[in-house]
Amino acid sequence: MTRLFNAPADFPEELLEGFVAAYPRHVRAVRGGVVRAGRHDEVAVIAGGGSGHYPAFCGLVGAGLAHGAVVGNLFSSPSAQQAHSVGRAADAGRGVIFSFGNYAGDVMHFGRAAEQLSAEGVRAECVIVTDDIASASVDEMDKRRGVAGDLVVFKVMGAAAAEGWDLDDVVRVGRHANDRTRSLGVAFSGCTMPGAREPLFAVPEGMMSVGLGIHGEPGIYDIEIPTADGLAELFVSSLLSERPAGHDGRVAVVLNGLGTVKYEELFVVFRRVHRLLSDAGLTVVDPDVGELCTSLDMGGASLTLVWLDDELERLWTAGANAPAYRKGNLPQDAAGPAVGEAPGEIERGPAVPLATAQSQELAARVHSLLGVLAETLVEAADELGRLDAIAGDGDHGIGMERGSRAALAAATTALHAGAGAGTLLQSAGEAWSDKAGGTSGMLWGVALGALGETIGDRHGPDAQRVADGVADARAQIMAVGKAELGDKTLVDALVPFSETLSAHIAERMPLVDAWAAAAASATAAAEATAALSPRRGRARPLAHKSIGTPDPGAVSLALITRRIGAALAVASDTPAEQN
Numbered sequence: 001m002t003r004l005f006n007a008p009a010d011f012p013e014e015l016l017e018g019f020v021a022a023y024p025r026h027v028r029a030v031r032g033g034v035v036r037a038g039r040h041d042e043v044a045v046i047a048g049g050g051s052g053h054y055p056a057f058c059g060l061v062g063a064g065l066a067h068g069a070v071v072g073n074l075f076s077s078p079s080a081q082q083a084h085s086v087g088r089a090a091d092a093g094r095g096v097i098f099s100f101g102n103y104a105g106d107v108m109h110f111g112r113a114a115e116q117l118s119a120e121g122v123r124a125e126c127v128i129v130t131d132d133i134a135s136a137s138v139d140e141m142d143k144r145r146g147v148a149g150d151l152v153v154f155k156v157m158g159a160a161a162a163e164g165w166d167l168d169d170v171v172r173v174g175r176h177a178n179d180r181t182r183s184l185g186v187a188f189s190g191c192t193m194p195g196a197r198e199p200l201f202a203v204p205e206g207m208m209s210v211g212l213g214i215h216g217e218p219g220i221y222d223i224e225i226p227t228a229d230g231l232a233e234l235f236v237s238s239l240l241s242e243r244p245a246g247h248d249g250r251v252a253v254v255l256n257g258l259g260t261v262k263y264e265e266l267f268v269v270f271r272r273v274h275r276l277l278s279d280a281g282l283t284v285v286d287p288d289v290g291e292l293c294t295s296l297d298m299g300g301a302s303l304t305l306v307w308l309d310d311e312l313e314r315l316w317t318a319g320a321n322a323p324a325y326r327k328g329n330l331p332q333d334a335a336g337p338a339v340g341e342a343p344g345e346i347e348r349g350p351a352v353p354l355a356t357a358q359s360q361e362l363a364a365r366v367h368s369l370l371g372v373l374a375e376t377l378v379e380a381a382d383e384l385g386r387l388d389a390i391a392g393d394g395d396h397g398i399g400m401e402r403g404s405r406a407a408l409a410a411a412t413t414a415l416h417a418g419a420g421a422g423t424l425l426q427s428a429g430e431a432w433s434d435k436a437g438g439t440s441g442m443l444w445g446v447a448l449g450a451l452g453e454t455i456g457d458r459h460g461p462d463a464q465r466v467a468d469g470v471a472d473a474r475a476q477i478m479a480v481g482k483a484e485l486g487d488k489t490l491v492d493a494l495v496p497f498s499e500t501l502s503a504h505i506a507e508r509m510p511l512v513d514a515w516a517a518a519a520a521s522a523t524a525a526a527e528a529t530a531a532l533s534p535r536r537g538r539a540r541p542l543a544h545k546s547i548g549t550p551d552p553g554a555v556s557l558a559l560i561t562r563r564i565g566a567a568l569a570v571a572s573d574t575p576a577e578q579n
């Protein structure tokens with residue numbers, strides 16, 4: 001149970017504020033996260049991901065380790081805007097490496113931030129961590145998610161950067177460390193989000209879920225809770241089954257507590273882990289036992305093995321000095337102000353572009369539809385979270401609520417500044433993506449941006465332009481997310497929505513009727529996703545748990561289209577709305 005919080009929605013910001021207040025010698029706050037408090041002249045290694053995993057990610061910022069951390073909402077990737085801001089603040093002129101676990105939202109947002117930095121002349125690369133052997137088979141290593149192996153990859157890259165390596169070499173050794181790192185986790189009880197009455201998932205009494213992730217995703221199978229030695233045996237035998245060719249017998253080991261398993265219990269398990277590894281002829285190098293990548297108050301643990309060579313051993317054992325991680329001789333950054341930009345809000349750019357009166361009038365209508373959209377998602381947040389918890393991480397409702405509220409707030413500001421409909425939609429999209437993070441945050445941000453670009457700031461209501469804008473949004477969502485029809489994502493509802501809308505508008509049907517027909521197609525398609533097996537996103541490794549439940553992103557998209565359709569129907573009493 002997470003007991004200590006104020007308003008649940010403020011939890012991520014408030015914990016970050018407290019963390020920065022606790023460790024001013026190590027970190028300072030910047031928009032989107034933290035950077036080292038002191039000066040450095042190294043390639044900047046920036047860790048990141050959702051909150052709820054402390055010490056990942058902000059607790060790992062310090063000399064010999066990360067140069068900054070991008071901090072998202074609970075169990076939800078931070079936004080591209082946040083990553084870009086932390087990247088700029090941490091860059092000492094030698095480039096930036098974003099490193100994060102392999103989750104769809106993180107991959108999209110960090111990837112976009114890296115592209116943006118590169119376009120601005122700052123070299124930026126991504127190193128993605130994929131250590132969890134339970135999340136995909138050896139044939140699909142690139143689909144594996146990142147868990148406690150995050151620490152290993154950050155640590156190795158942070159040490160390489162501290163030795164003065166250049167960006168390409170730090171990236172190379174980070175990817176090499178990832179290739180040599182394997183983890184497996186188990187859970188005895190689920191974690192509870194602040195304010196929630198029920199845990200995100202439950203493990204039957206007396207049982208242990210094997211192969212869970214770090215977001216309350218259910219495990220792959222359940223067994224009776226073994227003894228401490230039994231757990232050690234399960235961990236070691238599973239991980240040794242993936243011994244890489246050519247290893248020379250040296251392994252770094254991380255035995256990680258996921259939230260409520262005590263250090264004393266971990267040591268009892270580690271005693272047996274150590275013996276088993278020694279019996280297998282392996283040499284354990286500089287192990288870590290403790291909480292290094294958690295999942296709020298989840299009861300559980302994971303074991304990570306890193307197959308070392310000379311280079312990895314030197315970097316793994318090098319000194320590090322972060323709020324939650326110390327090793328070897330403690331290095332320090334030089335005193336003095338940190339590199340990069342000053343903390344605080346990044347300027348949002350010049351006043352809104354000029355718009356015609358027609359477009360400003362349309363902007364007011366779009367603004368009221370964004371109000372309907374936010375209201376819909378606030379109401380539906382719990383149900384969407386419930387759907388997402390069946391095979392995902394339960395954050396879809398909260399992400400959509402945060403995103404749509406932020407979109408409405410940005411749209412209100414744009415409206416008051418005299419924006420046209422296109423600019424209003426684009427600023428709403430940017431705010432949605434920034435505040436929601438996660439996969440759906442990125443995709444809804446992209447969608448509103450594409451719609452805004454097509455609608456522009458010159459025209460009044462125009463049904464053809466709406467249909468074209470929806471088609472552009474669909475094309476961009478599919479280009480960014482790379483999902484196809486049938487993958488069990490929101491694309492399954494979006495494609496029939498867009499196709500039906502375009503077909504009816506081409507037949508000159510009034511927008512309100514065409515929209516209603518399109519929303520009905522989206523709803524049927526969203527319901528039909530229940531039968532599908534997910535091929536993308538967090539639900540993929542838990543395909544069997546997802547069958548019978550529709551995809552949450554498809555359900556929310558269909559719901560939004562229905563509620564917007566109803567609002568259009570009410571407004572269509574006004575003759576001007578009918579074109």
Ligand SMILES: Nc1ncnc2c1ncn2[C@@H]1O[C@H](COP(=O)(O)OP(=O)(O)O)[C@@H](O)[C@H]1O
Pocket residue numbers: 075076077104105388392393395396397399437438439440441443477481482483488489490491536537538551552553554
């Ligand atoms: N590659 C993708 N392309 C399109 N939609 C996707 C993709 N991956 C996931 N989704 C959609 O995102 C929804 C989950 O959104 P959200 O909860 O924000 O994501 P997460 O927490 O997994 O980052 C899924 O139900 C699915 O509809």
Ligand SMILES: O=C(COP(=O)(O)O)[C@@H](O)CO
Pocket residue numbers: 048049050051053074075076077078100101103104105106215393437438439538
């Ligand atoms: O959950 C996280 C990111 O995943 P998305 O759900 O894809 O946003 C985060 O905690 C790990 O970085």
